[in-house]
Amino acid sequence: SEEDIAYLASLDAPAGGPLFDPAFLEYLRDLRLSVDIDAVPEGTIVFPHEPLVRVTGPIMQCQLIETALLNMVNFQTLIATKAARVCRAAKGRPVAEFGLRRAQGKSAGVYGARSAMIGGFNGTSNVLAGAKFGMPVLGTMAHSWVMSFSSELEAFRAYARQYPNNLILLADTYNTLKQGVPDAITIFKEMKAAGTLPKAYGIRLDSGDLAYLSKEAHKMFADAGFPDAIIAASNDLDENLISELKAQGCAINSWGVGTNLITAKDSPSLGGVFKLVGQYDDGKFVPKIKMSDNAEKISNPGLKNVLRIYDKDTGKMKADIIILEGESIDESKDLLLQSDKAPWRSRTIPGGTYRVQKMLFPIFQKGELVYQKPDLKTIMAYADQQVQTLWPEYLRLVNPEEMWVQRSSKLSALRDKVLKEESAHFF
Numbered sequence: 001s002e003e004d005i006a007y008l009a010s011l012d013a014p015a016g017g018p019l020f021d022p023a024f025l026e027y028l029r030d031l032r033l034s035v036d037i038d039a040v041p042e043g044t045i046v047f048p049h050e051p052l053v054r055v056t057g058p059i060m061q062c063q064l065i066e067t068a069l070l071n072m073v074n075f076q077t078l079i080a081t082k083a084a085r086v087c088r089a090a091k092g093r094p095v096a097e098f099g100l101r102r103a104q105g106k107s108a109g110v111y112g113a114r115s116a117m118i119g120g121f122n123g124t125s126n127v128l129a130g131a132k133f134g135m136p137v138l139g140t141m142a143h144s145w146v147m148s149f150s151s152e153l154e155a156f157r158a159y160a161r162q163y164p165n166n167l168i169l170l171a172d173t174y175n176t177l178k179q180g181v182p183d184a185i186t187i188f189k190e191m192k193a194a195g196t197l198p199k200a201y202g203i204r205l206d207s208g209d210l211a212y213l214s215k216e217a218h219k220m221f222a223d224a225g226f227p228d229a230i231i232a233a234s235n236d237l238d239e240n241l242i243s244e245l246k247a248q249g250c251a252i253n254s255w256g257v258g259t260n261l262i263t264a265k266d267s268p269s270l271g272g273v274f275k276l277v278g279q280y281d282d283g284k285f286v287p288k289i290k291m292s293d294n295a296e297k298i299s300n301p302g303l304k305n306v307l308r309i310y311d312k313d314t315g316k317m318k319a320d321i322i323i324l325e326g327e328s329i330d331e332s333k334d335l336l337l338q339s340d341k342a343p344w345r346s347r348t349i350p351g352g353t354y355r356v357q358k359m360l361f362p363i364f365q366k367g368e369l370v371y372q373k374p375d376l377k378t379i380m381a382y383a384d385q386q387v388q389t390l391w392p393e394y395l396r397l398v399n400p401e402e403m404w405v406q407r408s409s410k411l412s413a414l415r416d417k418v419l420k421e422e423s424a425h426f427f
Helices: 002-010 022-029 059-064 066-090 106-118 127-133 143-147 152-162 176-194 210-223 239-247 376-388 409-426
Strands: 036-039 053-056 095-097 167-170 201-205 230-233 254-257 278-281 284-287 304-311 317-324 335-338 346-349 354-358 361-365 405-407
Touching: 002 022, 053 066, 059 066, 066 095, 066 106, 066 239, 066 254, 066 376, 095 106, 106 127, 106 376, 143 152, 143 167, 152 167, 152 176, 167 176, 176 201, 176 210, 201 210, 210 230, 210 239, 317 335, 317 409, 405 409
Parallel strands: 095 254, 167 201, 201 230, 230 254, 317 405
Antiparallel strands: 036 053, 036 361, 278 284, 304 317, 304 354, 335 346
């Protein structure tokens, strides 16, 4: 926009004078993106060192979108992954996203909630995200609601009148077992007598020993004739704490996860990178490689794709092979898998027992969208199907097995060739 151009023109260089040449600003004024973008479909399971997105076009345009692209892909992939781990720990019980108040800004709260749904969550307390993406909106009362009434019981009665079909009462504002749960039972009895008790009703616990309190609350509800009462829990939950609570026999059957999800607290960033892999010089494609003293930071040159290998009988993933674009595998022939990390490790998959799926597909061509984006429900179903293709060994929360990912022989040969050339030139 003209405002953008004016702002850029106002910037000074550290040594004095304008930071940008006027001709460059004129170039930006008329710039329209004409890049091609290929990517894995949203909701796809991916592994380290694989290309997720491939951008091809004028180098200025490719560089221009780097930061925005990394911001979107890294954050949302991170949160969806964290959410999938939380859902794995919950073992099929409902999980709601409660993270907006601790998110790193509104955008992170909104798109983090969407990512949590792709990871398997059932809904969000973020009403804006619900409106924007058609997500179920879930929530309960606040402690401030309870404290604004003269008694907890009065607060519960008022809430039951206002939200008779969303009857989850916050039971830990004062004393959970001596007051909160008995008051909730009183409300349930009154509504049952009036014929207004909904099919789904219960309490939320947000503090204290959640395992002990939930078990005691369940006993009290059962003794009072309400064995089906929901016991929801929140309070800095993550996959590890949920797993521990379930191991202790907690009676929690619904989870609200906020801070540790939306900030991915134990691993708050994803190290996705955006590297130049090749450039045309006088019409000839020249592969490029990022050198580094750290071996894991050395990039793979050339235009690449990923071929995923599935077992034909079970539909489970067996391996990923990073290839140069255009390579293919004959499914009727035996397939040799040889580890890049440990070349002495290898195995052969007999021909006819596997199928191959290409992973990157066109999204933009010459700057025009060519991909029909699925709605969120479709993406969620696809993501869930993707998780089902993993063997249980890969889904362990602690010390999971690593998926077999290797380079094709052609890509390995190209990488070795470019490495030798670059090493001879610079070292």
